[in-house]
Amino acid sequence: MSLPGRRRILPVAVGLVGSIVTLMVLVGAVSHAAAHREGGALGFSAGSSTSVTPTPAQGDDNETRFLKRARRLTYEGRRAGEGYFSADGSRLTFQSEREPGNPFYQIYELDLTTGDTRRVSPGVGNTTCSFFHPKTLDILFGSTHLDPDILDKQRAEYEMREAGNQPRYSWSYETAMDIFVSERATGELRRLTDAVGYDAEASFSSDGRWIAFTSLRNAYNRDLSEHEQRMLETDPAYFADIYIMRADGSEQRQLTTSLGYDGGPFFFPDSSRIIWRRFDESGLTADVFSMKLDGSDERRLTDFGSMSWAPYVHPSLEYVIFGSNKLGFENFELYLVDIDGTKEPVRVTCTEGFDHLPVPSPDGTRLIWTSTRHDPSARLGQLYTADWDHEAARQAIAAAPLRQASSVDPTEDQR
Numbered sequence: 096m097s098l099p100g101r102r103r104i105l106p107v108a109v110g111l112v113g114s115i116v117t118l119m120v121l122v123g124a125v126s127h128a129a130a131h132r133e134g135g136a137l138g139f140s141a142g143s144s145t146s147v148t149p150t151p152a153q154g155d156d157n158e159t160r161f162l163k164r165a166r167r168l169t170y171e172g173r174r175a176g177e178g179y180f181s182a183d184g185s186r187l188t189f190q191s192e193r194e195p196g197n198p199f200y201q202i203y204e205l206d207l208t209t210g211d212t213r214r215v216s217p218g219v220g221n222t223t224c225s226f227f228h229p230k231t232l233d234i235l236f237g238s239t240h241l242d243p244d245i246l247d248k249q250r251a252e253y254e255m256r257e258a259g260n261q262p263r264y265s266w267s268y269e270t271a272m273d274i275f276v277s278e279r280a281t282g283e284l285r286r287l288t289d290a291v292g293y294d295a296e297a298s299f300s301s302d303g304r305w306i307a308f309t310s311l312r313n314a315y316n317r318d319l320s321e322h323e324q325r326m327l328e329t330d331p332a333y334f335a336d337i338y339i340m341r342a343d344g345s346e347q348r349q350l351t352t353s354l355g356y357d358g359g360p361f362f363f364p365d366s367s368r369i370i371w372r373r374f375d376e377s378g379l380t381a382d383v384f385s386m387k388l389d390g391s392d393e394r395r396l397t398d399f400g401s402m403s404w405a406p407y408v409h410p411s412l413e414y415v416i417f418g419s420n421k422l423g424f425e426n427f428e429l430y431l432v433d434i435d436g437t438k439e440p441v442r443v444t445c446t447e448g449f450d451h452l453p454v455p456s457p458d459g460t461r462l463i464w465t466s467t468r469h470d471p472s473a474r475l476g477q478l479y480t481a482d483w484d485h486e487a488a489r490q491a492i493a494a495a496p497l498r499q500a501s502s503v504d505p506t507e508d509q510r
Contacts, residue, residue, distance in 0.1 A: 158443060158446060162462065166480060167469055168187075170477070171191070171212075173475060175190065177452050178465070183457065185206070186204060186206055188215065188226065200223060201217075201218060202216040202222050217284070223237045224296045234279070235276050235287075237295030242271035268293040268311055268335075274297045274306070286344075290310065291316065292311040298361045305341065307339050307360035336357050337351040337357050337369065357373050357374075361407055368387055369385065370408055372404035372417075380401060382399060399419055399421055400421070401421040403417055404418065410455060410456075410457060410459040414432060415432050416453040418450065430443060447468065448469075448470075
């Protein structure tokens with residue numbers, strides 16, 4: 096029997112990853128009827144869309160300063176999240192719980208022109224963090240479908256839900272989680288990683304040559320100290336680091352070495368750097384960092400005193416969009432910060448519910464994110480989209496105050 100990764104409890108409800116500390120909601124039962132084809136909310140297919148009128152929270156400015164025509168994109172399934180565009184912006188890959196008999200996420204592709212959706216992953220096991228190859232449209236994702244005990248785990252998950260004795264929110268760092276790519280031309284599923292330990296949260300560089308990903312393999316490939324063994328039992332994410340490999344899975348090498356969780360890496364649009372989230376050793380706060388592809392020149396972009404993660408660089412290379420619970424433990428909102436992290440972050444969303452995992456379209460005119468604003472009490476996310484006002488973002492960042500430097504250097508190697 097393979098050893099499952101222990102669960103990290105998180106203060107939110109949606110899906111990852113990128114990718115929380117990819118997120119996963121484990122309780123609550125909500126049934127959403129597929130009222131129309133998914134993708135119709137973007138206006139590219141038949142069917143009416145459902146717009147959401149922002150309900151200001153905390154008395155902040157209305158989010159329509161940045162987001163126009165915010166509307167729900169996915170309806171089918173218990174929950175959905177983590178949407179990523181194809182290079183031409185015509186398709187979306189995302190994760191959703193909708194397969195009969197499987198309580199975990201599977202990966203899907205949505206055609207934003209027709210609204211048609213197809214499943215990409217095998218249909219069994221748990222999956223996370225999908226991403227398009229920029230040229231071939233192959234789809235990258237993490238999956239546990241090769242775990243010999245996966246069907247037992249699926250049944251156990253349903254039993255826990257029915258009994259109501261499970262943690263409210265958590266993500267399991269399964270040792271059987273590996274990275275696969277679904278090849279569009281052949282339909283074949285190719286495995287890229289096979290190290291013991293969680294391998295996931297992967298993304299392609301803009302030229303398609305490289306893959307950045309998160310791995311916990313350092314918890315399993317060496318002898319651990321007593322302290323490390325305790326950490327593995329209580330918080331396996333402590334061992335997470337950023338790695339890079341060729342698109343074919345070769346030349347895998349580690350980039351980060353700091354204590355605590357380093358995860359959710361994405362390449363800059365020009366592939367010059369990698370952006371990711373770094374949790375402190377306690378796992379309670381996280382900030383946004385960037386580095387070169389060889390792991391050098393680490394730069395801290397936020398010092399927000401909260402859990403800030405899922406950063407994504409706007410195609411203009413002027414700023415980063417990310418999520419943070421600055422305003423309360425369960426109150427995640429979207430924020431902006433300049434590309435060099437010289438300014439204080441600017442708040443984007445102010446609607447009741449969880450807003451996170453933002454991804455701009457390749458042309459920078461739209462935004463996809465995961466939200467519970469349709470029913471905040473249910474804590475089950477779905478994908479939302481809106482028109483993005485780039486000029487408003489530029490103006491807001493220009494007017495933001497300078498960031499105060501931290502008294503502690505989190506980039507110092509502590510291992």
